Amino acid sequence: MGSNNAGTASATTSMNGQPDGDSGGSSSSPAHSAVANNHLASHHSTASQLTSATSMFSDSRLVNIEEESKLVYGVVRTLRNLVNKLSGNQDGFISYRTSTYKLHYYETQTGLKFVINTDPSTESLRPVLRQIYTNFYVEYIVKNPLAPVGHPGGEGVNNEYFKAAVDKFVKNLSAFD
Amino acid sequence: MYQKDFNEGLAHLTANEYLVLAGTFHGVHAITSKISPAGTSFLVECDYFYSINVSFLITGTKFLILADPTHPNIDLVLRRTYDVYSDYVMKNPFYTPEMPIRSELFDINIVKLIKQVGS
Secondary structure, three states, X not given: OOOOOOOOOOOOOOOOOOOOOOOOOEEEEOOOOOOOOOOEEEEOOOOOOHHHHHHHOHHHHOOXXXXXXXXXXXXXXXXXXXXXXXXXXXXXXXXXXXXXOEEEEEEOOOOOEEXXXXXXXXXXXXXXXXXXXXXXXXHXXXXXXXXXXXXXXXXOOOOHHHHHHHHXXXXXXXXXX | OOOOOOXXXXXXXXXXXXXXXXXXXXXXXXXXXXXXXOOOEEEEEEOOOEEEEEEEOOXXXXXXXXXXXXXXXXXHHHHHHHHHXXXXXXXXXXXXXXXXXOOHHHHHHHHHHHHXXXX
């Protein structure tokens, strides 16, 4: 899967620093330890485009996954606040798109934030993020008695089942082809 | 900075708040380009009522339009805005860069443009 077909979809061009390039999967980490319940689950699908993108922006592009989740968290939070302020109601922010990628955003009632980066032409993946929450997060994290409550010490969701399930799910999406 | 409402429906904010929002936006854009290099366009979809469309110039000038997400041709509107801007602001010898835009002709032409694309 490491060299998928031209990486049209689901191609976030980022290094996730994991040794196995094909796992791609999901890793999530709390970007803000002060807010116990808010964390990000960001997905990274390594694509073949990666090399070209990184070579162009060699220095500034090489942020690791920890760094990046903090950045994403900051962006998403500011944008959400901005949007809510402009429109005056809650839950207004859906996605943003630049000419190189699109970031889909889903927030649960409890303030959990789910984020996925894709190709800019992808249609809305909010239902997908919702499914990830209900089918995988609730199943593998919330229902797991051994999972820590909140994310103490800035530790992310570190559950093999969750990672594997999300990985498989995302790779089977029509948008991933 | 220049800001103008063309339609009712969004919460009205003070000039100062708009300045703060514009500043925030600048920061957000800087970070989004760090996540993955952003190009010359940027679009925030919020709600299903409106979306924020932005275009960036090499000079750093940004145009933001809050519009209905179903509008077919926002990019064109942004480009036309730029035309108006260059015609009535940049070619105005009395305009000081980085200062608020107070030009009657610019006002008139922007309204004209919005009416044109709105109908």
